Amino acid sequence: MIALKGAGIRRGERWIFRGLDLSLAPGRCVAVLGPNGRGKTTLIKAVTGLDKLDEGTRTAPPLVAYVPQVIAPLPYRALDVVVMARARSLGLFGTPRRADYDIARAALARIGAEAFTEQRLDRLSGGERQLVLLARALATQSPVLVLDEPASALDLANQSRLVAVLRDLRAAGEHAILFSTHLPTHALEVADEALLLMGPEDQRQGPVDAVMSESNLSALYGTPLRRRQVAIEGHGLVETIIPLH
């Protein structure tokens, strides 16, 4: 579906990452974890094809659905932003037709963002814009969905909403999902696998339970962390990660 083999990107002499293997099938969800400046965004852009690899190969569908961290608060209607996902299939002189709008509306409905349909993007909050971007990504109908720190600008309620949406999408099994995050608990909640960017040439990848061990995470972030299960009434056991300050 989508794969990087021996992938590397460098800036000048410095390798951001190198020798990275990644493959992703529909219904699978991979979380990319790493501290600031370790190349999460660069990796995301490499997967989408926005950044060219300096080394290695990339196999991908012609279009990868991409949710950037932010979008400029332009004065366009949310529906008109979502329908831009159809631009590629519409051709150079095409403008969206009813069928394209139906796809856009369905994408907004799928993530429960119908309420924003007629709202202008610059009148929405950062979290609401994020959802519009996610809807736009779905409206591309690409089987690969890539999100760059989708939760970074969201408050707790909107984070829960995003986590729920990603879980639904994973359960539906149509998309191969890759997202980067600063919140390891999101990886535990949503992802099947985690990719830890330990260093430019050291990536650890595997099922979240195995690879997100206390020792790996503590080494990754350079700060001691503990993983605990907490019994919460009505929710059963909830996995969490606690930094020890």
Place this chain on the structure above:
Amino acid sequence: MTIAAGGSMSHDRGATLVMVALAVGLGLVMVAALCAGRLSLSPGTVLGIVLSRIVPVDPSWSDLQERIVLLVRLPRVLLAAICGAALAAAGAAMQGVLRNPLVSPHILGVSSGASFGGAVAILLGLSGWLLIGSAFLAGSAALLLVGAIARVDGRAGTVTVVLTGVIVAALFSALVSLTQFVAEPDSSLPAIVFWLMGSFATASWRQLAAAAPVLALALMLVLGLRFRINVLSLGEDDARALGLPVERDRWLVFLAVALMEATVVAFAGVIGWVGLVVPHAARMIAGEDHRLLIPASALLGASYLVLVDTIARTAVAAEIPLGVLTAIVGAPVFALLLRQRQRRELTA
């Protein structure tokens, strides 16, 4: 053709209403322009004369009146209309693609290039079609120069394009000054100065026949790309992530804009402000979506330039240079629009 296909009935109706209103406005302005002049005519006479070319109408007017309308005013009004449409659509497209509401089509340096071409032609004693051709060629050369300088490894960022345009414009402005410096103070110098100030005074059917196809082609290109321009206005990464060949699409828009700029300068001299002010006014009527904004700008730009040209030839005994008038009208209108926009944003 649906204009905006806004995806909802009320949205589509609103878009249609805006376009119909602007088209009716343009029609009224054009009739008024045909009526106005040293020899003023009634709207009925003007409409009768124009219609008599299409369907048989019993003439209730003199030969002189007919000749004034058909040979003098009509080609001039039509040329002004299509030039205004082109300049305003070009401005709206540039502001979208470069994601900057302060740019005008002049930013590519094409009008400066075309000015130089025209000035050199006048200096060499050329006029008519040779002047027009020289201006058009130099304007096209300016775009090629911008492209050659701005593109590195086949790519050029929007900021680089703007800065390169400024550089090329400055270069050609200096060359225009140089031609003025070496021009004959009592023959070619005033000719260059007046030509640069802009005018439709020499408009004829033959000029219209040469200018209209080029302008229409470039207008169609920009109108065809109106949804692409929406996507491009999101920014480079976003548009690329949606699978668009951003670089190619952008240069297609630049090419269309350059064609329009070079043609307008070649036939009518430098007419500033239309490409900057009209899109802003159109935005207040039609909104920000380029699918409606670009056609709305074209219609509004056509009305605006016909109106300004009519004022230029009727206000005082001698013709006021068009470029002077568009600036005198444009600057305060732009200031007003800015304030109104600011106020709306504060209260919104």
